[in-house]
Amino acid sequence: MGILVFFMNYQKISPLDVTFFSSVVGNDLVLSDEEALLKFGHDETEDLVFSPEIVVKPKSTLEVASIVKYCNEHYIPITVQGARTGLSGGALPLFGGVALSMERFNHILEIDTKNGQVTVEPGVITQVLQEAVAEQGLFYPPDPASKGSCFIGGNLAENSGGPKAVKYGVTNEYVLNLEVVLASGDICWTGANVLKNATGYNLTQLIVGSEGTLAIITKAVLKLIPHPSRTMLMLVPFPSAEKACEAVSAIFREGITPSGMEFMERDALVWTANFIKDQSISIPDDVQAHLLIEVDGNDEAILMNDCEKIMAVVEKYGALEVLFADDQAKKDQLWNLRRKVGEAVKSQSVYKEEDTVVPRYRLPELLAGVKAIGRKYGFQSVCYGHAGDGNLHINIIKGALSDEMWNNELPFAIREIFELTVGLGGTISGEHGIGYVQKSYMNIPFSAVELSLMKGIKQLFDPNGILNPGKIFV
C-alpha cells in the first residue's frame, strides 16, 4: 500500500545506446531522423506530438527482451507502439527514449481450426486477422472502427471494443494466453491455451488493458468462434436522441441481443456523409439521431423475426422511416458511414473525445447530462457510440471556443461529465484506455486505495518505471 511510482532520472540516449540497439536489430531498423521522430511521436489522439529520441523495430521476442533489459539497466524509457491509431495517447513517448515499433511482428503464426484458436504476433492488423480466420469459417469478433489499420497488440493493450462487442464482448474475452517480455527482460507466458483456467492469479487479464505499462506483448493466443453466416442491418432514425437511447435497452429487454447497436446523433451522420461525400442517405430535418442495428446468425427466418421484434420496439419510441440494407453493398455503405464518424469529426474542428460508459439503461440520462454540461460551459458536442454497451463517445468541438476556454475551463467540464458518468454506475473509458489524456481524471472512478493497488502492481512489474512512463496514473 501507499507505494508511489516515481519517475526515475531517465537517461538520454547516447551514441553507445544507438550502437547497442543497432547490434540487436540492424542499422536500418534504428531510426532517428526528424521525419521518423515526428511520425512515431503521434497517434490518433487529438493533435498531440511527443517524439521519441529513437525508433527501434525489433522482429523477435529475443530482440525485444534484449532491448528492454538494456533500457531497464540504463533507465531509458521505452514506449511500445502498434499502428498508433489509439485515441487516448497510449502510444505517445512522453519522456522521449525508445519508441519500440512492433510493426515487424506481423505474422499469424498458427490458425488452429481443431481447437478454435489462433496464435498471432501483435503487429498483425486486426482486419487481416479477421479475414484470415474467416477463410477457415472462424470468427474473431472485436472490431474497433480502425480495424483496417490498427494492430492486435494495440487492441490488447487498450482492451479495444467495437460494434460487435455488444453481442460478442471486447478484446479481453478472446485472450487465452500471452507471451510477454517483462521490464527485466525475462520472457514469460501469462496463462495456458485453454478455455477455462483456475490456476493461480490471472496474469493474462492483468496485462490486457495495461497499455504497455506492465510488459510488452510479443505473442497472443486468441479464442475463435464459429462465424455466423448471415447479418441483417437497419438504420433507424428518431426525432429525439433521448428516445433513441431509450429504445436501446428496450430492445434487449425483448430478449434480443443484436450484433450491433450503434447510436449516432444527427450531426455525426450529417458530418460523415459530407466528409465521405456520400449523400445517398436522406436525413430529413426532423431526424435528431439514428440507431444502426445489426442482427446476425445462421437462419434467415430467425433474423427476420428478430428484425420484426426490433421494429415493433423502435416504433414505440417514435422511430421514423427505417432503412433496411438489402444487399452487402448497402451494408458496407452503412457501416462505413458509422466507422468514419471519428475521422469526420476530426476533419471538422479541433476536438476532444471522451469514451464514457454506463449501464445501458442510463444512456439517456448520460446524454441529457452531457448536453446540459455543454450548455453550462458553452461547448457543442457530437455524441455517438456503442449504445448497446452503454458506451458513448462524446466529441467536444472546439469550433469558435477561445484557447483560454479550451485549455483552462474545459477540463472542469470534462470532470463534470466523468463525475456524472461514474454517478450513473459507469466509468471513464469503455474501450479507448486512459493513456495520457484521461489520466488526471482517474481519481473520479477510483479511490486512493484502489489507485494505490494499481500503482503497486506497476511498481512490482516495472520497478524502474521504464515501460511507457507517464500513462494511466498522474
Add this chain to the structure above:
Amino acid sequence: MGILVFFMNYQKISPLDVTFFSSVVGNDLVLSDEEALLKFGHDETEDLVFSPEIVVKPKSTLEVASIVKYCNEHYIPITVQGARTGLSGGALPLFGGVALSMERFNHILEIDTKNGQVTVEPGVITQVLQEAVAEQGLFYPPDPASKGSCFIGGNLAENSGGPKAVKYGVTNEYVLNLEVVLASGDICWTGANVLKNATGYNLTQLIVGSEGTLAIITKAVLKLIPHPSRTMLMLVPFPSAEKACEAVSAIFREGITPSGMEFMERDALVWTANFIKDQSISIPDDVQAHLLIEVDGNDEAILMNDCEKIMAVVEKYGALEVLFADDQAKKDQLWNLRRKVGEAVKSQSVYKEEDTVVPRYRLPELLAGVKAIGRKYGFQSVCYGHAGDGNLHINIIKGALSDEMWNNELPFAIREIFELTVGLGGTISGEHGIGYVQKSYMNIPFSAVELSLMKGIKQLFDPNGILNPGKIFV
C-alpha cells in the same frame, strides 16, 4: 521480482481476541466448540481436516472490515469460507486462526432487469441466484455440479465452471464489479457496473480466482443474459472412450456450440447409477464411455437441426444407440446422473481428483496418457468432465493401493499427469482452483519468473500474509 511470501509468526487466538470478535458480530456468532471447529475445518476435498481456532460469522462489509483489520494488526490468519464445497482445499484453515464464514451474506440485493445485472452477496447459493433471475427471464449460466449448495462467493474465489461453460463461459466472464475488503481493512470496488471497461488495471479479474488470498469479496455485480427457452438433451454411448473424446471437437467443427458437452467413462455412469439407485438407463457391456450433449436456444426447429448434425458426427465416431431425453423429467434425471458422479466416486473409495484442462482436440491424447500413467503406477482412474472445454476430471481411486503407494508414490504419478497436461498446451486446474492440494505442482505450468510475479501480487495485497495462508503457492 524475487519477492517471497514468508509465513509470519502467526499469533494464536487469545481470550482478548474472542472478546473483540464478539463485540463485532455478537457472542452467538463466534464459535469455538469442538463440533464447529470440526465442521468448519473441512470442505469437500478428499478427507482433509484443518480446524480453525475460531469461527466468526459477520453479516456486513463493515463487520468484515473490522475483523480483517484486527487480524492483520495481530497477525492472525483468516480463511474466508463459503459453503465449503470446494475440491482443492481452498477453504481449509491450514494455520488455524479465524474461519470467516460468509453464510450470513445471503441476500440478493438487486436484480436490475433494465440493465441485465444482479448485485449479490457472496453467501447466496448459486442455484438460488439462478432461479431468482430466471423468474425475470434472465440467465446466470455458471453452474458447478454443487450448484444446489455452493455459494457465489466460492464460485468467484475459485473461478468455477460447470457444464454450461462450454457455451456460456465460466464465472469470471460474468463478473462486472466486486466490493472487497483488503487485508488492511480498507473497503473498495474493483471496477464499474459496465459491460466494457478500459479504465486502469483489471483488479476485478485479479480477484476472481484468487481463492481468498488477496481480498475478501463482500458484494458482486454480475452480468445476466436472456434466458434461452428450450433445451434438447441426448446421452450418447460409445464403445471407445477415446472415440468419444474425438467426437467432441468434431462437433464444434460442424459450427455447433452445444450448451453442454459432458464426457463420462463407463465406470462414472455405472457407479453413479448404483449410488443413486437409478438403474433405468441401460448400459450395455460394449459401452466404454458416454457423452451427454445439450443444445439450447429459442427455436425448436433449429435445435432439432443441431441435434441431427450432432447425430451425424457421433455416428462417424462409432456411437451406439442414442438416448434422447424427451421430457423435463428425463432431462433432470440425466443431468442428475452427471452431477452426482463426484459424490458416487467419493462413496466408492478414498480418491484424489485432478482437474486437468487442455485444448479440446487434445482430450483423447490426455485420456490415453492418463491411462498409460495409471498402468505404470498401478492405479485405477475414473475420468469424466466438461469435454467441450477440454476439462477432464481424473479421479484416482485408492481401492486396494497401499498407504505407502498412495502417500509417497502417487505424487510422482500426479506430477506426470500434470506434465502431460501442460505439454498438451493445457494447465493443472480448469475450475477447481489450486488451493492446498495442487500447490506443490504450480512449478509445472509456471516458471520461477511467473510464480514470482504472482507472489509479488500476494505480497502487495497482503503484506502480513494473513489472508488464507498456505494456498496456491508452496
